[in-house]
Amino acid sequence: MKKNKYLLLVAAGALALTTGCNQDELDIPQKGVISFEDFYKTDDDAESAMMVAYATTQKYFSHWTHQYNYGPYFALTNWMGDDIWLGGSGTDDCVEQRQMHQFVYGYDNIDIEDAYYVLYASILKCNYVINNFTEERLGSLSEVQKKCVAEARALRAFDHMILGIYWGTPPIVETVLTPSDRPANSESQEAVMEWVANEAQMAANDLPWRNGPTDYEGAVRVTKGFALAVKGKALLWKRDYSGAKAALKEVVESGNYELVPSEKMITIGHADGKGSSEAVLEFNYDGTNLTGDYERSERGGWNDHSTFTWRGDYVNNSQLSDSTIFAGGWGWLNPAGPFAEALIENDGMESARRKAWIKTYDEMLYDLKWKSDGDNFTPGKTADKEKDKKRGLSHDIYANAGYFTYKINAHPSQGDQLDDSKLNRNASIMRYAEVLLMYAEACAQLGETSGDGLKALNDIQNRAQSKTVSSALSLEAVQKEKEFEMWLEGCRFADLVRWGKTETLEKQDAYLPTFADLINGPIGEHANGTSVHTGVIVEQIGNQEADLWVQTYGSSLGFKKGKHELLPFPKRAMSLNNALKQNPGWE
Amino acid sequence: MMKMHLLWKNAVLALSMMLLSVGAFAQQHEIKGKVIDEEQLPIPGANVVIKGTTTGTITAGNGEFTMNAADGDVLQVSYMGYTTEEITVNGNGPYNVNLVPDMVGLDEVVVVGYGTMKKSDLTGSVASVKSEDLANRATSDAAQALQGKAAGVQIITSSGAPGAGAEIRVRGVSSNSGSLGPLMIVDGLKVDNIQYLDPEMIESIEVLKDAASAAIYGAQAGNGVVLITTKKGKNGGNDGTIFYNGQWQRSSLSRDLEVMNAEQYIDFGNKMGFLKKGWEEQTHYDGADIKWSDEVFEPTWSQRHTVGFQGGNDRGSYFAAINNVNMNGIFKGDKDVYKRLSFQVNADYKIKKWLTVSTNNSIEKWRTESISQQSDNGSALLAAITSDPLFGPYVDPDKLDEQLTGDQKAAIESGLSNGEEGYKSVLGEDGKYYRISPISGQTQSSNPFIQRDRRQGYRQGITVRGQASLNFKPIDGFVYTSRLGYRLGFSNTHNYEVPFVANEFVYRNDYLMRVEASTNYFYQWENFVTYSKTIADMHDVSVMAGMSWEATHSDNVWGQAQGNDILKGYDDNFRYLDFLKSGDDVLKSTGGVENESKALAYFGRLTYSFDNRYSLQANFRADAFDSSKLGKDNRWGKFPSFSAGWTLSNESFIADNISTDILSFLKLRASWGRNGNINVLRNYPYAAVINSNNDWYQLPGKDSNFEQHYGSQPNGLANPDLVWEESEQIDLGLDARFLNSRLSVGIDWYKKTTKGLLISITPLLETGVSSTMANAGEVLNRGLEIELGWKDKVGDFNYSINANLATLHNELTYLDPTVDKLTGTGLQGSSITTECVVGKPLWHFLGFKTDGLDEEGYAIYRDVNGDGKFEPNESDMTDLGCGLPKLNYGITINMDYKGFDLVVFGTGVSGNQILPQAWRTDRPYCNNYSYFYENAYDPETNPGGKFPIISKKGWQKNTFSSDMTMFSGAFFKIKQIQLGYSLPKELLSKVYISRLRVFASLENYFTFTKYPGLDPEASNANVNGVSSSLGIDMGTYPTAKQVIFGVNLTF
Structure with missing residues (x-):
């Protein structure tokens, strides 16, 4: 009887010792890595x-x-x-x-x-x-x-x-x-x-x-x-x-x-x-067969794309059916008015460069295909298009003089962007x-x-x-x-x-106009019953946003030489x- | 010499016979009685002794006793953990002796690591909470039940959502990592959480607060240790008991959501300039005033039932209970639910006199569904706060053209490439579309119901936890214990998202389905021996030594599919990977990895006490961890501790001079110990290795110009010296009881210094590495903990008051010179961040201080940097307080009178700040707490306003980055008011019920706070489990208030 008890004790103690001593069990190899020493050696490694x-x-x-x-x-x-x-x-x-x-x-x-x-x-x-x-x-x-x-x-x-x-x-x-x-x-x-x-x-x-x-x-x-x-x-x-x-x-x-x-x-x-x-x-980068938010953001430049692309809720993008433009971005980037005017002045309206770089509001309205155009679309202004409230801006656009970025935003017709997550863009x-x-x-x-x-x-x-x-x-x-x-x-x-x-x-943003289409008008003030599309620069809305930044920052606004x-x-x-x-x- | 000895022996014998025979002179007769506890259950094994003699007996299994005594004798009836009662013999009885638990009893046994100790022998600081304090609470979470019950133990509720587990913090915060919770041990088994454990299953919770008590757990004990003991069958002789506890809970929003109403909002919109002339027509506003909290929250019913059996005899005992929890949160709909079915079975049996086996097991089946909260990029809860009051949740089917937004119309028109299913989630109840407010709907908020419905997912699983142990007692005083603990976990996560459009921020273009499966197991094997001996009646010596081996293994797989048309069908029963379409349009990805970790430890304890006056204790533990945590050379850690106690009340100079009626007990304690926090280390943080093929670049190949060419690279900056965080703690304590133990006092002061704080530091930007881990900081936590108890009875009226209070001084005392500060959670639309700098508490808020308003009603910012400029800049930002409370307290009042009982329990904190982050300057159309509107300066209507004038300039980013938007997080909540009634026994015995108690309870009903948000308690935007967002409220799920009706039934 007593013997048995001690046997049990000895057995358990021995067992305890065995596990205790086996410290090698603590070496667990890391998964999915190779050691530093084994890398940076071959041509393939390079x-x-x-x-x-x-x-x-x-x-x-x-x-x-x-x-x-x-x-x-x-x-x-x-x-x-x-x-x-x-x-x-x-x-x-x-x-x-x-x-x-x-x-x-x-x-x-x-x-x-x-x-x-x-x-x-x-x-x-x-x-x-x-x-x-x-x-x-x-x-x-x-x-x-x-x-x-x-x-x-x-x-x-x-x-x-x-x-x-x-x-x-x-x-x-x-x-x-x-x-x-x-x-x-x-x-x-x-x-x-x-x-x-x-x-x-x-x-x-x-x-x-x-x-x-x-x-x-x-x-x-x-x-x-x-x-x-x-x-x-x-x-x-x-x-x-x-x-x-x-x-x-x-x-x-x-x-x-x-x-x-x-x-x-x-x-x-x-x-x-x-x-x-x-x-x-x-x-x-070609993201056609790739997925995931990170892929599109990291490699496809999705953030930049959203920055360039016309603001979806201001440009009436749900009505846009033109395959040359992907609408639905944040519209952060507008051509500066003086730049656009200088480009047109220098190049002329018909230059290949002007056409590839920017669109005027009239081009957006009449040369892009909107849903209401149906299948028989031809570019150019028509009386019907002029009265069609379903095209063009649905909201006034801040910091815009009636010109829209075209150079760098996504053109589905060129395969730039298949949908919101599939971008296909090389960054130059x-x-x-x-x-x-x-x-x-x-x-x-x-x-x-x-x-x-x-x-x-x-x-x-x-x-x-x-x-x-x-x-x-x-x-x-x-x-x-x-x-x-x-x-x-x-x-x-x-x-x-x-x-x-x-x-x-030095004068950067001392003046930033707002662009609106009178047919829809910015909220309230400009919906004056105009029956045809009329894109205009509205300089004063609410609290004078055209020179808001001068009011806000005073003399600290703009580039300072020496700094x-x-x-x-x-x-x-x-x-x-x-x-x-x-x-x-x-x- | 020999003769002398014999002589003495005979003399002693004669003397004792004389003494013993004193009682025999009186008329002895047989008396009978029964000893029962407060629940009227028999207490077997209680001592019944005639006072002043050694004559006595022990009660049988049914609590009854028979002995001889004379009239006039005083019977002393005692049982460990209960107060001793005295009755005077007068006749044959039967005598019914009712023992009540000794709440500050010195004979009370508390659980310590690898053993138990009498409370009177403790030399460290151990808080003990018993089952009575946990019973009949609304919560199904053991951690939550601990709130306010022990000084120095803070319970953090990140969310009031059903099934959201509370977090425990013992003595402050001493890590920068997400691993701030204590080590949790249930019946000897290490567990990762105690959410599975229903408070009904728990016998006691012990919190080892000081380092000396915790040191036996070494490198895992740096954040304290919580030991939980589940219930054990009570020895009821031949009769077991059956019990049932049921609760029906009605939950509702505990505080009003006070945001701007329509009138206020319109005024606000006009002043901010975003509501311009004619907006009513433009937006088709119909004059509504929507109270979103009424739309979003609804009262719900939840239930909780426990049925159990228990019993035992001299050889063994059993406890088995099944518990069913079914909770539905107060957010409208059944998208926030927690269901749990758990089964606990505990048993022990004495096979031989020298061999006892026991096992404790719990099987848990759970399922949760939750809705989004705490995100400044929009969540269901945030949307409930920020949605404007002008437009309701649904589009009127007769006014589709007016009320649908352009985005919605486009979505509906175009459908999805594969049909109608696509935009279902813009549909609300009864086929009505969810309405997107043309004003605030164009933000991340959109509509709370869209946020709720945009994804459907649930998590469910089964976990089996338990231990089996063997106690071997070959010789007196020697116990060898071998214990095998195990945990088997299986869980699945399902997530399913459908395409929908709300606005530019809130949309999804394609389907996404993801399923995860995880299996994991853990086992630990512990062997330890304990030897106790009393030498010459004065010297109590106890030695314990042992080893522990543990291993964790997990194996996870996941599969995901994404695309415009991914499933063979879109009804609920198709949402599994088996029904995915094939083809290139369905982008499938899979993953999974197997992980293991192991640890080995040796530990020991030596306790010595002399004459119940002086006690000494020493602990030691050596821990070794596997290579996923530490390099081979840093593998071992050594954790010693020492403590001592001095029971002054047992010294003759006190015992002889002061009556126990005045000073019943007095003891001083002191301890020092070292612990570690190993949880901060995982996934080979020290190693310099090459991550193989973890990146790619596309280059021309055979078939296309875009073939992926993989690349390998180092995984970051290596730090082979990385070790765990290490704390050293001093604790000084005093335990005293006065007035015949009616008043009890416990005071502890501690100072805990944590070194080697593991920090993700930003190395130089020029390294090109964004972060690396380093042991780079030191934190001090210091505090005073006071526990006070009063217990008395007046006739049939028993009452007790227990209060506890803990202060906390938390400070970063050192930071590596390469890091000037740690930047924590930054917020969008605000400059406030949380940060750590030397000399301040961890993660205090950094923002602008203001000195009231100028004449025009704009904020005056304090020129902290002294550059004399009115406009604040970065260096004007300063400490605005911290989310960590400086004071935690709780108070519990128990009363009973003739079957009625009343519990009132409250808890609170103070000294902390909360930042409600709802409205932002970059989304000014969002609704905001009406506090801001109502307190805004207005030259006519509110010239005394404290908050800036409502205008773009008044409500700018700096304003919302200042102390004007910070609030005291102090609150006091009356957590529980419970009134119970136990039906008279005589009545019940007729229907064979031994106890029936019915109760009604109000939980979380009263909150006293100045905080304007929904819940000051659940305001911890716990971003990825990191402590840096404590005190940020980005739309939190508030803890609900509850009315509970319940019943406790025992057969």
Whole structure:
């Protein structure tokens, strides 16, 4: 009896000990990962690491999760321009974004922080490639590995260039940082641009050219042409015009790029124009067979699309049946009135460029197909259409002078957008037209009035079917042309600052009209029984929204010289990195 | 020497015989009696002793006793956990002795980790709540029932929705993570929640508050430990009992939703400029004044029933009960329901004198459906607040053209690519369309019913929890326990969304169906030995040592389909993955992973007490965790604790000088211990690994220009030094009872310092990594806890008052220099964020301070940064208080008189702030709490108004980012007023009922608060379980008030 008891006790104790000692049981392998040591070795690994750099840059540029409402790269490079107005649902919409446009942002503006961060996120992924595929680590590099490193190097140079343009003296980050690192500012904007140019050249040495104007892969990944374009752009900012000219000349003369013909201008920025002969670098995306909110937002640039696309509840989009326009967005982005007028003045109404870039209200009303048109639709104004209340605006539109964005919003007929979640859009980073215009500028800056520079400028003008074709090269002509050609492609604000032509920015949003159609009228005041569509600028509604911002901000509204040339380093960057020195006017 | 010894022995023998024979001189005769408890149930095993002697007996299974005594003898009847009663013998009896539970009894046994202790021996701070305090409450959640019952234990109700579990916080908040709740152990089994456990099943809840008491649970005990003991069968001799407890609850909105009415709203709209001349005609406004709370909330009936059996004898006992809960929330419709069927069976049996087996098991079947709340991007609850009062929920079928919005018309006209089903959800009840207000409907709010109906989903599952243990007592004082605990869980989640259009924010273009299945199991095996011995009557020594092994395993799969036409049919019975259409248009995705985690621990305890005066205790635990939490080198953690107690009242200088009628008991306690919080670590947070093929980019391939090329990358910044959060806590306590134990006082002061706070820090923006985890902070929690009890009786009237109060000082005392602050929850349309900075409480609100209004009625912002500028900017933002209360208190009053009993229970908090986030400057058309409207300055109608003038400039973002929109979250709620009546026994015995009590109760009926929102208690926008949104009310599901009718029946 007693024996049994002790036996039991011993058995249980032994059992307890066995489990206790088996500490190996605590080693549970992590799922879906491989160890650091086993990666960054082969050619496949190099390609794999480079895919991450592309994917991150593509996704973060068009979507970063702090805010739902915009793509940081587009925001950074376009929202401060004088060629757009921010409308949305009215004065209470797109608040942080409008702050940028009006230069009343603080250094905590989330758009600014996001843009800063996503550029460094892209740099990190490039550094994974550049830092791990080194001869010190692997002995020697294969051709594939060298090419991947060069792609990463060029992309990293581009990121730094954008940082340099907008922040002046960003820290140059060449290695994967640890949390205890404190990278300091670059010496000067000039130094950044010099570094970028050198890096871009180094990359170009190991990169292949795009394989001719029809090569698709060469349009959607980094090539020698892109690296040299980056070098040229950086040197333009460095005001090394001959250096810029030389780099850009290589691209122009390579024969790997061609402007698309006039009739194809309508495809620029759209699915039908993917990987066109003009593409120097664009991020590749077709979402037809993909799903999920993140896919559409991250890669398809859904936020930007919603920003550009006509405001669904103001434009009577439920009645719109035209396959060339996808309605139902937030309508944040309207062409600035003076820009639209200048474009028409310069190009003429019939230019291919004007038609591809903007629509007038009459075109919206009569040349787009509305449901009430039935099957027998022909473009053009008719008496029936003029009286048809079911077309056109159903609501007045803030910050609009009667012109509507057409260049960049989704055209279902071109396959841009199948439905709200399926986007099909390549985000353009560098287009050949920009290379030509930069080349023309470099020549003009060097005092040339004819030759290659003029040819480059004329190529752009002729292709646009502009009624203005320059007979001599001049800086003014290039500047004007670039304003029109590169509209909404991230050049305007940076160019104005570089050229010192900031007068329009200083008055930004001092006046913002509201556009209404008298047939429907804005609520109450303008429904005066007009029986035909009449689009008008209504300057005073309620509490004088036309100059609301002057009332609100007084003299702090608009660009201030000596301060707004550069963005402030974001508040979070400043608070986390004590080695960082704030830009002038923001200390 | 030998002779001497014998002599002594004989002398002692003779002396004791003389003493014993004293009683024999009186006339002894046989007496009979029965000992019963407060529920009239027999108490077997009670001691019946003639006072001043060792003569006595023990009651039998039916509570009866027989012994010899003389008239005039005083019988002392005692039983552990009950007060001792004395009766004077006069005749043969029978004597019925009624023992009542000793609520502050020192002989009361409390459960501690891996054992039990007499309350009088405790050296740590342990709060104990007994079943009486939990019985007959409206809640079906054990955690909720704990509210207000123990000092220093805060219950946070994030939502009043049916089936929403409450969270427990022990002694403040000491982690930045979502893992703030205590370790919960039910009958020795570690559980992930106690929501499954009906309060009816619980015998007692012990909260180990101080680190010394909790240290036996080591790395898991940093947030305190809650030990729950379920009911055990009572030894009723040969007779068991059957009981039934039933409740019928009528729930309704507990406070009025005070938002602007139509008149106020129209005035507001005019002043804000969004209602312009002619708006009535434009919008076809018909003069309605919609009270949305009447539209949205409705009284509902819920039921709860428990039927059980219990009994026991000298060898064993059993308790079995089945509990059925069926709750329907007060949001209109049956979309917020909680159903639970649970079965508890507990049994133990003494197989041999030296071997006892026992098992406790619970089987739970549950199902919940819930509606959306707490989102500033729109939810059903937020919509109930922000919908304007001008337009009702439904479109008048005769006025479709006027009342449908353009978006709705378009949706109806176009249908969906696959027909009518598509836009069903814009249809309301009786085929009427839901109306979208042309004003506020164009926001994230749209219509509360659309928010309710936009998705249909439910979660359901079965969980089996239990333990089986073996107690082996080979020799006296030595117990070896082997215990196997287990949990088996199976759950499924179904979500189904249909296309619909309300407005630009609230719409869905395609169908989405997602089904998730999860199976998981957990087991723990614990072996421990306890040896207790009393040496020379003075030295009580007890040693416990053991080990524990636990393993968790989960295996989940999910499948999802999305598209314009995904199902073979759209009736309810088609909404399963089996009926998905095939083809490219149906985008299907699947996923799933298997996970496991394991832990090993050794632990031990040494207790020593001397002469019931001095006690010492030491605990030690060594924990090791698997590689998913910690790297191999950091795997082990060591957690010691020490505590001591000094019972002054047993010292002769007190016992001899102060009568127990004045000072009955006095004890001082002190403890120190170290605990950890391991729950913050999961999913290999320390490891630097490559996430394989986790991203892709499209490049030209064989068939298209868009083939996905996958890429791999590091998973972030590695931190191999990562460890758990570690707390050290000092506790000083005092327990005293006065006036013959009628007054009891317990006071504890503690200081808890948590180091290595695990924080998701933003590394430098230039790293390109948005966040990384680091042990980077230190938090202090400090407080004073007071428990007071008074208990007395006047004739047949018994009453008791118990009150508790706890203060909390919470402060971030250190933050890694790389992080200047932690930014918490930010809000859309407001600049207020929550943040953590050194020297302030965790997650206080950061916003503008105001100093009243200027002459024009605009807010004057305090120039905090001293730049002399009127317009506030970021650096003018300052601390506006914190969602964490500084004071928690509760009071319970029990009374009974001749069958009637009354319980009044109230609880409250103060020192916290709440931010109601409904109206936003970027959606000015939304309705808002009428507080703002009514207090707005107006030169004519309200010149004394405290809130800015209604205008775009007056009601701007800065105003709604200031202290003007913050409110004190202090409240006192009378949670329960329950009146019961127990029918007389004589009456019941005729129908073989031993007890019948009927009661009516008012729950959550009275709330005292200045907060204008629906419920100050449930105002925790618990975004992803993170504590940073405590105190933010983004449209919360309010706790309902209830009228309960109930019955307690025992056979």
